[in-house]
Amino acid sequence: MQRTLRPDAVLIQAVIAGALSFAHLHDLAAAAGQSGWKAWAYPISVDLLLVAAWRRLRAGRDGASWTWFTIALAASLGANIATAGLLDLGHVPAWLRILVAGWPALAFLGGTLLVHTPTPATAAEAPSAEPELAVPEVELHRTDTAPVPAPTSAPAELDPAPAKPPTPAAPVPTVPAALVEHARSIAEKHRKTTGEPITAEALTARLGLPAPTCQAIAAQLELT
Template identity: 60%
Template sequence: MTRSIRPDAVLVQAVIAGALSFAHLHDIAAAAGQDGWKAWAYPISVDLLLVAAWRRLRILRSTGGPIRAAWTWFAVALAASLGANVATAGLLELTNVPAWLRILVAGWPALAFLGGTLLVHTPADRETEHDPVEPVSVPASSAPEPDPAPEEIAAPDQPPAALPAAPAVNVPDALLSYARKVAAEHHTRTGAPIDIDTLRTRLGVPIPMADAIAAQLT
């Protein structure tokens, strides 16, 4: 059974926008003195930095890491792409570009390399090197409630009966190991020990399990 291929308007718009932006960046680089293959390398560099920053943003959002640096490099790449589109619309004379534009074009490769390096090599990578452990959902009490016993009259000098102890929560070794990594990353990033609410949110476990993990982390 064959499936019909239907055109996607958003995909077509993305292809058109990417092709035009690619051509405008090439024209600006060529006008700034970067001829031959070098002029074609500039739009590739801008698009790669844009994609790398966007992917880094998605990873940091999923792990709860700081996203300010990733947003900064995403804005830099987007400004380079939009600036080339606007500049080629007649605002600049491509046969006689100003000196500041030549300086920006000449310094872009080093700036893009710095941005890509900072996006890839960050402390948050230590969490994503290993596959995250699936959150374990443990009920607060797995033991069935006993049938109510008939009331007994206690003697005047008899102390009240002690309440039964809450059942101990068994923490899997894999979850405890992952919790230690999360706590270490939080301490390195903030300089303070991780609190129970943050630990429970990052691990996705109920309160009894978070309390049991926190007791073993101290």
Template identity: 60%
Template structure:
């Protein structure tokens, strides 16, 4: 119940603040010589540029997005201050008429640049590590047979040494941890060897060694 009341209060506050800012921008545009529907279009243009810049900042803040966000914010705050009696709206200065008349071109340029700005990549490209060389097992020594012995001792068969685990570079381990954390955040389960091998593009033996170190 308390959460619902808070949400309603925030919504009402946002509507009141938006309506006041909208009216101030309209009054300023009308005082600067913009009449009819053109005076009502100025508040919409300023607010849309402010929202577009904010959305671009949420998806990856850049200097371009910050610049247009500050331009739209200054335009909105300037209209609120100007209509509070700091300017004679009956006889607006020339710089105010110039600013209002040039705003459509400025807003169109800002909206176009924000719309065509590429979104930065958040996940690095998978790193492919070369397969490490495996040491060849050495043959066991065959005992020598004495010539005086009555029987010939059969040779001892060669024993295969256990396969050594491949060495994993630290940089690949760090990248694998990021991939595993992203997989768990999206699915809720730990990443398996097959999925990790496909994401990293490494051999099965190396993927198994990485999963062992991530456990």
């Protein structure tokens, strides 16, 4: 699929404005005593500082970006106005010669600060009020279960149904001491905040652990 090139009015306007501003800066630098290649370097320096400040503004707004963007824009706009007949380019005042001669150092300082100063963060996450504690893994072990009695041989007519093995006991979780202390701190904080002891259901919801583990912790803390 071929794409047709369509003229962009904004792009054309930007090229025209850039070319005219470039020429005006060159003429002003040449009138201020900067001849040859030096006069052509001044508009490049102004445009580079303007672009660097604009890119910094798009990355994150701060006072330094606006300051250097305003300085570069004032230099470009000032050259356009000065060469419009308001200034005699044959007799440039001394203060303007000083500004033109000091511009390279000023532009270098601005560009260095824009590049090497970290961009301010646009969004910062608020630190959590309560540090998260690493919950140790809970190891489960089974208690001794009753042995299943061996089936006794008996006539089919006397014992038609086979004997059911007894149900094994539920596993009892082993709760580490660090987890118990963590639950105890949650219970103390709840009592200080509400004035009432925490319930087993509330502690289970706060810990977010399996029900057997929370029940074992509540039993150690003597919670109802």
